[in-house]
Amino acid sequence: MKADEQDKRREAALRFVAKRYRPGALDPDRAWLRFAEAQGISSLKRVWMRSAYVWTVAASIALLVSLIGFYQWQQKQPDWVTFTAEAQQVKRLTLPDQTEISLAGGSRLTYDARHYGQEMRLVRLEGKAFFEVWHDEARPFRVETAESRVTVLGTRFQVVAGKEQTTVDVVSGKVGFALRGKTDSVALTAGLQAYYTSGDPRIKVTEQPNPNELAWLTHRLRFEETPLPQVVADLEQAYQTTLSYSGDADKRLTATLEELTLEEALQVVNETLDVRITQNPPNP
Numbered sequence: 026m027k028a029d030e031q032d033k034r035r036e037a038a039l040r041f042v043a044k045r046y047r048p049g050a051l052d053p054d055r056a057w058l059r060f061a062e063a064q065g066i067s068s069l070k071r072v073w074m075r076s077a078y079v080w081t082v083a084a085s086i087a088l089l090v091s092l093i094g095f096y097q098w099q100q101k102q103p104d105w106v107t108f109t110a111e112a113q114q115v116k117r118l119t120l121p122d123q124t125e126i127s128l129a130g131g132s133r134l135t136y137d138a139r140h141y142g143q144e145m146r147l148v149r150l151e152g153k154a155f156f157e158v159w160h161d162e163a164r165p166f167r168v169e170t171a172e173s174r175v176t177v178l179g180t181r182f183q184v185v186a187g188k189e190q191t192t193v194d195v196v197s198g199k200v201g202f203a204l205r206g207k208t209d210s211v212a213l214t215a216g217l218q219a220y221y222t223s224g225d226p227r228i229k230v231t232e233q234p235n236p237n238e239l240a241w242l243t244h245r246l247r248f249e250e251t252p253l254p255q256v257v258a259d260l261e262q263a264y265q266t267t268l269s270y271s272g273d274a275d276k277r278l279t280a281t282l283e284e285l286t287l288e289e290a291l292q293v294v295n296e297t298l299d300v301r302i303t304q305n306p307p308n309p
Contacts, residue, residue, distance in 0.1 A: 104139035110152075112307075113265045115242065122146055122159050124166065127242055129153035130265040153185045155242050158198075169205065173221050173228075176201040176210070183239060192220040194238045202228055241265060246282040246290070253278070256294060257302060264290070272300030 110116035110128040118126040118134070122142050128134055132152025141147065146158075146166040158166045160179025168175040170186035180198020185191065193202050195213045202219050203210035211228045213219055218234035221227075240246045240263035248256060253276045257268050264287045276298045282290050291302050 104137060105135055106138045107133060107135045109133050120146070120148075122161065122164075124159045125157040127155040129241055150184055150186045153183070153241070155181075155183045155239065157181050171205075172223060173202065173204050176203070182213075189223045190220055192218065192238075194218045194234055196239075204228070235259070237263060244284050248278040248280050248282075250277045250279055252276075253298065253300060260287075260290060260294070260302070267305040268302055269305055270300060270302040272298065276300065 108116060108118055108128060110130050110132050112130045114130045116128040118128060120126065120136065120141070121138075124146065126134065126148075129152060132150070132154055134148055134150050134154060136148040142164055144164065146161070146164055147169065148167070149169045151170070154168075156166075156168065156177075158177055158179050158181070162178050166177050166179070168184050170184065170191050173186075173191045175182070175184055175193055177198060177200050180200060181196040182198070182200050183192075183194040183196070185193075193200060193213060195215050195217050197215050200213045201210040202213055202221075204221065211219055211230060213230070216232070216234075218231040218238070219228050220231070221229075236247045237259040240259065244263075246259060246263055248259075251259070253270065253272065253274050256278050257270050261268050266287065268291075278294060278298055280293065280297060282293060285293070287304065291304070294300070295302055
C-alpha cells in the first residue's frame with residue numbers, strides 16, 4: 026500500500042511540473058540576479074567571481090602543462106659525468122655496462138650517465154686510457170676524441186688522444202677507427218696500431234707498434250736494440266714523468282724491466298749503457 030501511495034505522489038508531482046513548465050522559465054542566470062538583488066550582491070561582483078574562477082582553473086592547467094613539458098625536456102638533456110686521473114696516477118673505472126677503463130695520469134673521461142647504453146655506449150676522452158669493453162652487439166661502444174672516433178662491440182684496446190695526434194692500439198677483438206664527421210673507418214685487429222695526426226687527411230696503420238705502449242699499465246718494459254732516445258721516451262711514458270739524459274745517443278739497450286720502480290729502472294739502464302738519465306723536478 027505504501028508503495029502505491031508513493032507512486033501516486035510522484036505521478037501527481039510530474040503532472041504538476043509538466044503542466045506549468047515553459048521553455049526558458051528556469052533560467053539560472055535570472056534566478057541568480059533575483060537572488061543577488063535580494064541579498065544585495067551586485068552583478069559586477071558576480072562576474073568577477075566567475076572570471077576569477079575561470080582564470081584560476083586556466084592558470085592551474087597551464088602550470089601543469091609547463092611542469093610536464095619541463096620534465097620531458099629535462100629527461101632529454103645529458104647528465105655528463107667526468108673522471109680525472111691525478112698526475113702519475115692510474116684511475117680505474119667500471120661503467121654501468123661493466124666495461125672497465127684504466128685512465129692514465131692527467132687524463133679525463135666523460136660520459137652521459139642518463140643516456141649511456143640506451144642506443145650506444147659513448148664516452149669522450151682527453152689523454153690516455155685502456156678499455157676492456159663488455160661485448161654487446163646491439164649497443165656499440167664508442168670513444169670520441171677531439172678529432173676522431175673509435176667504435177667497437179667488445180674488445181681490449183688503448184686510445185691516446187693528444188693535442189695533435191690520436192693513436193689506437195688493439196690488444197684483442199676488432200676496432201673501427203675514423204675521423205669525426207667522416208663515414209669511412211679503418212678496421213684494426215689485435216696487434217695493430219693506427220694513428221691520426223692533425224692536418225693529415227689519412228689514418229696510418231702500423232703492423233709493428235712499440236711493444237711498450239701499454240707499459241704504464243702492465244709495468245713491463247721490453248727493449249731490443251732500442252736506441253737511447255727511444256728508451257728514455259718509453260720510460261717517460263711508462264712512469265708518466267719527464268726525464269733528461271746525457272751520454273752517447275747511439276747506444277742501444279736490450280733488456281726486460283718488470284715491476285721496477287722508476288729509481289730501479291733508471292739504475293739498470295744507467296749502469297748497463299754507462300749513461301746518466303735523471304728525473305726532472307715536477308712543474309711548479
